[in-house]
Amino acid sequence: MVVPDSSYTMVPFLKLREELTLYIASYLQPFDLLRYQCTSKELSTLDTEPIWEKLCEKRWKTWPRYRLTEERRNEIIEQNNNNNDNNNDNIDNTVGLLSNTSSWKERYFIIEQDATRMELRSEDLRHLNWYLCFVISGIRGEGLSGDHLSVEFTITGDYLLVPGYPPLPTQLIHQATPTTGNHIRQTLRGDQPFSTTQYLAISNFPPHFITRKSSDAEWLIVNENVMMVSRGVI
Known part of the structure; x- marks a missing residue:
């Protein structure tokens, strides 16, 4: 029989340090990440934007029209800084398609919807x-x-x-x-x-x-x- 170490203390998941909960989040797929942040108020407030940016980069890597190149990344950053509200009708331009979005999570799902729809317009x-x-x-x-x-x-x-x-x-x-x-x-x-x-x-x-x-x-x-x-x- 194994006797538990009396010095070991169970730590409730929600009591983990934020960097640990973010570390766990970094291994999740997009829809799992959404569910993860819906499980509690504490997790819903995690800043997962860097994780979503990496998910965007990975997902769009094989799609030339949407690929997150450094040029596009810089244009998105500049656009956000300038609060540019102008709509761009050129759907062949990733930045134009995302002109009114402010988060990488929103960008992920906007591109996902556009890149996987099967109805030609x-x-x-x-x-x-x-x-x-x-x-x-x-x-x-x-x-x-x-x-x-x-x-x-x-x-x-x-x-x-x-x-x-x-x-x-x-x-x-x-x-x-x-x-x-x-x-x-x-x-x-x-x-x-x-x-x-x-x-x-x-x-x-x-x-x-x-x-x-x-x-x-x-x-x-x-x-x-x-x-x-x-x-x-x-």
């Missing part, structure tokens, strides 16, 4: 950088950057502008595509399923299927002839 067409490649031959394109043409959608989103072609009428349709995407080659399908609630109609071409790449949070729009991918600031 007309603003995405208008404001993101888009690149197109032809894949008719089966040997061109499919991710080869040298084969990509820079294209853009008009500010109204009604036309796609492709070098060497007349403006192509475009419509983002919020309903299931008239056909399944089973005929699209596997190499063109990205790493998430095609949307079943929207597709992109361009001129009289076959329907363009929409998906989003979980690997870098960019959009992928494809049919059997072309693929278009969004690109963020690297």
Whole structure:
């Protein structure tokens, strides 16, 4: 039988020094950290902003459009110092997207919501950088950057502008595509399923299927002839 050391005293968790409770918090995942700070008044007042900043940096690391570079970090800091309340409509700019936020926790969840949503918006067409490649031959394109043409959608989103072609009428349709995407080659399908609630109609071409790449949070729009991918600031 082990006799407890009489000199040992149990310390209630909430009586731990703040640096210890913060040390524990630093090992938690985002939603666990939220729950952790909801368990007591004492924990709710912990300054976990440095922890949330590190979580932002880790989460956004593989997403070029959102990655927390030193330049973006400095812009956010400067923006906070200047209390800049101006809205920035450029959603390809992380700082603009976060222009009215003041905490790293808020930033984490704003970016998480934007980077993981699966509904393409007309603003995405208008404001993101888009690149197109032809894949008719089966040997061109499919991710080869040298084969990509820079294209853009008009500010109204009604036309796609492709070098060497007349403006192509475009419509983002919020309903299931008239056909399944089973005929699209596997190499063109990205790493998430095609949307079943929207597709992109361009001129009289076959329907363009929409998906989003979980690997870098960019959009992928494809049919059997072309693929278009969004690109963020690297």
